[in-house]
Amino acid sequence: MDTGDDRVRFDVEMAELEALARAAGADIVGRMVQRRPSVDPSTLLGSGKVSEIADAIKESGADAVVTLNPLRPRQRNALEKQLGQDIAVMDRSVVILDLFAAHARTSEGKLQVEVAQLRHRAANLIGASDALSRLGGGIGTRGPGETKLEADRRRIRLRITRLEKELSVVAKRRHEQRRSRASTPVIALVGYTNAGKSSLLNALSGAKVFVADQPFATLDPTLRKVRLNDRIYAVLADTVGFVSDLPKELVAAFRATLEEVVDASLLLHVIDASNPFWERQRHAVEAVLRQLGAGDKPLIIAWNKIDAAEDFSAGVDGVALSAKTGAGLVKLRAVLAAALSEMGPAAKGRRTSPGAS
Numbered sequence: 001m002d003t004g005d006d007r008v009r010f011d012v013e014m015a016e017l018e019a020l021a022r023a024a025g026a027d028i029v030g031r032m033v034q035r036r037p038s039v040d041p042s043t044l045l046g047s048g049k050v051s052e053i054a055d056a057i058k059e060s061g062a063d064a065v066v067t068l069n070p071l072r073p074r075q076r077n078a079l080e081k082q083l084g085q086d087i088a089v090m091d092r093s094v095v096i097l098d099l100f101a102a103h104a105r106t107s108e109g110k111l112q113v114e115v116a117q118l119r120h121r122a123a124n125l126i127g128a129s130d131a132l133s134r135l136g137g138g139i140g141t142r143g144p145g146e147t148k149l150e151a152d153r154r155r156i157r158l159r160i161t162r163l164e165k166e167l168s169v170v171a172k173r174r175h176e177q178r179r180s181r182a183s184t185p186v187i188a189l190v191g192y193t194n195a196g197k198s199s200l201l202n203a204l205s206g207a208k209v210f211v212a213d214q215p216f217a218t219l220d221p222t223l224r225k226v227r228l229n230d231r232i233y234a235v236l237a238d239t240v241g242f243v244s245d246l247p248k249e250l251v252a253a254f255r256a257t258l259e260e261v262v263d264a265s266l267l268l269h270v271i272d273a274s275n276p277f278w279e280r281q282r283h284a285v286e287a288v289l290r291q292l293g294a295g296d297k298p299l300i301i302a303w304n305k306i307d308a309a310e311d312f313s314a315g316v317d318g319v320a321l322s323a324k325t326g327a328g329l330v331k332l333r334a335v336l337a338a339a340l341s342e343m344g345p346a347a348k349g350r351r352t353s354p355g356a357s
């Protein structure tokens with residue numbers, strides 16, 4: 001095994017986790033690494049490492065611990081018990097859910113995040129209840145907390161059902177809107193978070209969509225009509241960015257928003273060519289596209305940030321450009337127009353009808 005590669009990958013994943021936590025509002029006061037041949041199934045970390053963390057918490061006054069590895073409910077409970085109940089223990093998925101909750105602006109976005117958080121909580125409750133019922137089984141009675149857990153679970157399920165009903169109303173409205181602009185083909189911008197999708201939308205359309213050097217600046221979809229040449233117009237759809245291992249609850253909750261992607265005539269995959277790990281990011285995006293059932297859609301690659309990329313050569317596929325300096329945008333418009341005219345009327349006729357999923 002190439003441990004050098006592993007270390008680089010680990011450093012990248014840690015840096016990304018820190019960026020996610022910071023964007024969710026956290027201050028990072030320290031980091032710790034444990035190298036183990038295998039993960040402890042009950043606490044994730046070895047007991048020596050846990051007491052090291054407890055010391056670091058005392059010293060820094062931290063009130064939360066974030067793990068890069070996914071935490072099972074049982075592991076999280078054990079860690080919280082050992083570190084003290086006022087220390088929140090969470091994994092990367094929870095950080096991403098928090099970040100989405102902090103950034104959601106529209107009522108639809110907020111509803112979607114709440115559904116994702118509830119689903120996540122329900123999954124964690126099930127784990128906790130398993131532990132309790134095992135305890136209960138041991139002494140021949142039902143676990144003392146079990147009834148409450150069942151009630152909690154029921155309450156969560158009811159709330160999810162209610163929220164999903166509200167969301168389906170919003171989704172229907174969105175569907176109507178889509179139908180009303182069915183004569184203009186839609187190009188969906190997809191890409192890893194922070195790749196420059198919103199910047200490219202702004203550069204192509206003159207819009208002033210929020211752009212920031214932070215993950216998940218965009219959560220709610222934005223649509224802008226752009227002129228590609230004197231005959232061809234398209235609607236550009238800017239949506240939420242992807243990351244590797246996007247929590248499955250989030251993908252499910254954002255399915256309606258991501259319908260723009262599934263429904264689009266053409267995908268424009270924006271890759272940050274200045275990022276040394278663009279290849280890994282590209283694969284993560286392609287994995288989410290497959291997860292959404294959009295893996296076979298016509299796709300053009302926009303190699304963005306070439307102003308900041310050293311020695312960049314795009315090769316044959318895609319267009320090298322910079323949303324910042326405007327380099328390559330003339331070529332991009334021409335390539336998009338050509339792709340749409342090649343599709344002919346099919347480019348406009350790909351809208352799904354209501355009821356079809």
Ligand SMILES: Nc1nc2c(ncn2[C@@H]2O[C@H](COP(=O)(O)OP(=O)(O)OP(=O)(O)O)[C@@H](O)[C@H]2O)c(=O)[nH]1
Pocket residue numbers: 191192193194195196197198199200210211212213214215216217218219240241242304305306307308321322323324325
């Ligand atoms: N140097 C350089 N920076 C760029 C370019 N395009 C975008 N950026 C910067 O990259 C950062 C992210 O840009 P956004 O447009 O917000 O990226 P996004 O893909 O929409 O990101 P999310 O919505 O957070 O997923 C910002 O700091 C931009 O200023 C470019 O062509 N060159």
Ligand SMILES: [Mg+2]
Pocket residue numbers: 197198199210211217218
């Ligand atoms: Mg954006």
